[in-house]
Amino acid sequence: MLSLSIAARFLRKSPAQSILIAAGIAVGIGVQVFLGSLITSLQTSLVDQTIGNSPQLIVQATTAGASLDYTAGLQLAMKNESQITTVVPTRSFSAIFKKGADSAPLQLIGGQLTQLDTIYDISGHLTSGTAQLGAAEVMVGKDFAEANALKAGDIAAFVLPDGKPAKLTVSGIFDFGSAAANSTTAFVDGAYAAGVLGLGADQYTAVDAQVSNVFDSKTVAESLRAQPALSGLKVTEWQAANADLLSALKSQSSSSYMIQFFVLIAVALGIASTLAISAVQKTRQIGILKAMGMKDRESGRIFLWQAAILGVSGAAVGVGGGLVLIALFTFAGRNSTSLFPIHPQVGFVVISFVVGVLVAMVSSLIPSRRTSKLDPIEVIQGG
Amino acid sequence: MADVLLHAEDLGKTYGAVAKTVALTAVSFDLQGGEFASIIGQSGSGKSTLLNLIGLLDTPTTGRVVLNGHDTAAASRKQRATLRNDFIGFVFQFHYLLPEFSVLENVLMPGRIAGVSVADLRPRAEEVLALLGLEGLEGKGANDLSGGQKQRVAIARALMNRPALLLADEPTGNLDTVNTKAVYELFRKLNRELGTAFMIVTHDRSVAQQTDRILEVQDGRLLQDVRNSYIEAGPAAEAEPERGPAAGDVVPDEEPALEPETSSVEPPPSV
Numbered sequence A: 001m002l003s004l005s006i007a008a009r010f011l012r013k014s015p016a017q018s019i020l021i022a023a024g025i026a027v028g029i030g031v032q033v034f035l036g037s038l039i040t041s042l043q044t045s046l047v048d049q050t051i052g053n054s055p056q057l058i059v060q061a062t063t064a065g066a067s068l069d070y071t072a073g074l075q076l077a078m079k080n081e082s083q084i085t086t087v088v089p090t091r092s093f094s095a096i097f098k099k100g101a102d103s104a105p106l107q108l109i110g111g112q113l114t115q116l117d118t119i120y121d122i123s124g125h126l127t128s129g130t131a132q133l134g135a136a137e138v139m140v141g142k143d144f145a146e147a148n149a150l151k152a153g154d155i156a157a158f159v160l161p162d163g164k165p166a167k168l169t170v171s172g173i174f175d176f177g178s179a180a181a182n183s184t185t186a187f188v189d190g191a192y193a194a195g196v197l198g199l200g201a202d203q204y205t206a207v208d209a210q211v212s213n214v215f216d217s218k219t220v221a222e223s224l225r226a227q228p229a230l231s232g233l234k235v236t237e238w239q240a241a242n243a244d245l246l247s248a249l250k251s252q253s254s255s256s257y258m259i260q261f262f263v264l265i266a267v268a269l270g271i272a273s274t275l276a277i278s279a280v281q282k283t284r285q286i287g288i289l290k291a292m293g294m295k296d297r298e299s300g301r302i303f304l305w306q307a308a309i310l311g312v313s314g315a316a317v318g319v320g321g322g323l324v325l326i327a328l329f330t331f332a333g334r335n336s337t338s339l340f341p342i343h344p345q346v347g348f349v350v351i352s353f354v355v356g357v358l359v360a361m362v363s364s365l366i367p368s369r370r371t372s373k374l375d376p377i378e379v380i381q382g383g
Numbered sequence B: 001m002a003d004v005l006l007h008a009e010d011l012g013k014t015y016g017a018v019a020k021t022v023a024l025t026a027v028s029f030d031l032q033g034g035e036f037a038s039i040i041g042q043s044g045s046g047k048s049t050l051l052n053l054i055g056l057l058d059t060p061t062t063g064r065v066v067l068n069g070h071d072t073a074a075a076s077r078k079q080r081a082t083l084r085n086d087f088i089g090f091v092f093q094f095h096y097l098l099p100e101f102s103v104l105e106n107v108l109m110p111g112r113i114a115g116v117s118v119a120d121l122r123p124r125a126e127e128v129l130a131l132l133g134l135e136g137l138e139g140k141g142a143n144d145l146s147g148g149q150k151q152r153v154a155i156a157r158a159l160m161n162r163p164a165l166l167l168a169d170e171p172t173g174n175l176d177t178v179n180t181k182a183v184y185e186l187f188r189k190l191n192r193e194l195g196t197a198f199m200i201v202t203h204d205r206s207v208a209q210q211t212d213r214i215l216e217v218q219d220g221r222l223l224q225d226v227r228n229s230y231i232e233a234g235p236a237a238e239a240e241p242e243r244g245p246a247a248g249d250v251v252p253d254e255e256p257a258l259e260p261e262t263s264s265v266e267p268p269p270s271v
């Protein structure tokens, strides 16, 4: 390819200009990779904090407060959804905590600790006491414990839904990282909850589930609703209840796309103007090449090749730089709990690279069109 | 007409759309393969315009150029580019070397444009470099040469694809007398040894006298088209009588100087 070797030579003979353009592309793509990965990781972290330790999908009886039978058919239907990773049947009720004149409402979720852990990971978030749920034990959240001066081992008094009093020992205190979850949710033993609610062995108030990709919860819910085993049951998923969060994520994404878009536009304009200048500088060379018989198309390709070379090298450096930034950011935040880790997405990095090369190529269209239109006589006559 | 390399017919060129400049009017002539011709005339008379038209660098406003049997009147830019690459070598007053490339790379360029690999072109490039006494300069940058050397590289490059026709527009305009003489001697040698036809634009009558045929242009018209006497019989001369008075080609018997009576060239009758 003659146009390629001429392009490479032109670039090599004006190193400052070439490095400038490649650096422009590198900065653009570096920002792209870093910002894109940052936003994605931020969102993953936000979503994780919001719903990571809670059911993303809940199957309940249609009438509020009614129980459902956890039948073999229902179990099978849930198991057959390949996206569902965890299924935990629970028995929940609300109770009122009493201490002297003070009282506080609390949602008690009953289940087997090992099973509950698969969704809520209570054991993993334990801050004091032991992770266990005996018959008359309760695990409460950090904020609830602090507000009511409870320590592990204390006995807490409750008024149950049917008005009867109950005393439960605080076995452990957990911290889900959210004040709301920490102060309104508590866990009790499943069998104990069955007793409080008057439920049989296969009767539950809800079946909680998690899905592998949280944003697929809608389609999984749709599919479950269509199952005969779930007729008469209600399937809710987290997105319906978190419209605010979702719209916040969406607007965050779109503002990030805007920034990335304008960065790319700026890069494209930079490349286009620099290449246009270079094309003007090479007018004489192009003219004489054409006088010697180079075809218009081949001459136009010189600048396309230049853009491709600059695009590939600039984008490669940009991707590398972006990844280094990510590594630095992650390194800086390794001991911090408020910072979240950034995970570079392979797909996104590849897309950024391709976009970088494409932007460079598109920016070269004007100079390469001008080059292919150049008439050799203009150069020969101009001397 | 078997040996007609270039047939120029009623060539006219008007520059500009609004302010029109008539640079060339009704120029017709034939050039045989291997001819050694010059174009002379005063500054602004249309010499370069004519050369650019027959070199397919520019398109005529009227008339047509037939190069080696290819009628270029309706040729596309691409076809004209291919014809230039195949048949024509150019040497201008300015050398137009590519400063980004070495001497050797510059010389290789027409061959590479033709799509031939560097390896296959190498022997030919070395041949023309040797022919022009440029051995040892292959690796030098095109800018690191003297004026005379640059012009010789430009000539070497023009010869690369073994053109049937070499067009030169004031090729020694930037050279001193020694180099000028050397270039014309070289042209003559190339013409004799390789059979390359030459059309050399010059305003120097003494240079023109050295060529076998002189086309004189005045105010855009072909004032006269004469042969210097010392070409005897050749394919070029043989072909002439058939063409009749239209081209006005006359072969003077003895005189190398231009004969006044051969000087008027009428526009050719429309055929």
Ligand SMILES: Nc1ncnc2c1ncn2[C@@H]1O[C@H](COP(=O)(O)OP(=O)(O)OP(=O)(O)O)[C@@H](O)[C@H]1O
Pocket (backbone or CB within 6 Å): A381, B015, B016, B021, B022, B023, B041, B042, B043, B044, B045, B046, B047, B048, B049, B050, B203
């Ligand atoms: N691109 C152009 N636009 C307008 N007029 C032009 C153009 N090129 C040439 N001309 C005019 O055409 C006429 C012939 O020009 P040309 O360059 O052919 O002359 P020339 O014989 O080569 O002169 P010189 O010896 O000075 O090189 C001149 O009057 C010139 O001004």
Ligand SMILES: [Mg+2]
Pocket (backbone or CB within 6 Å): B047, B048, B049, B169
């Ligand atoms: Mg001229």
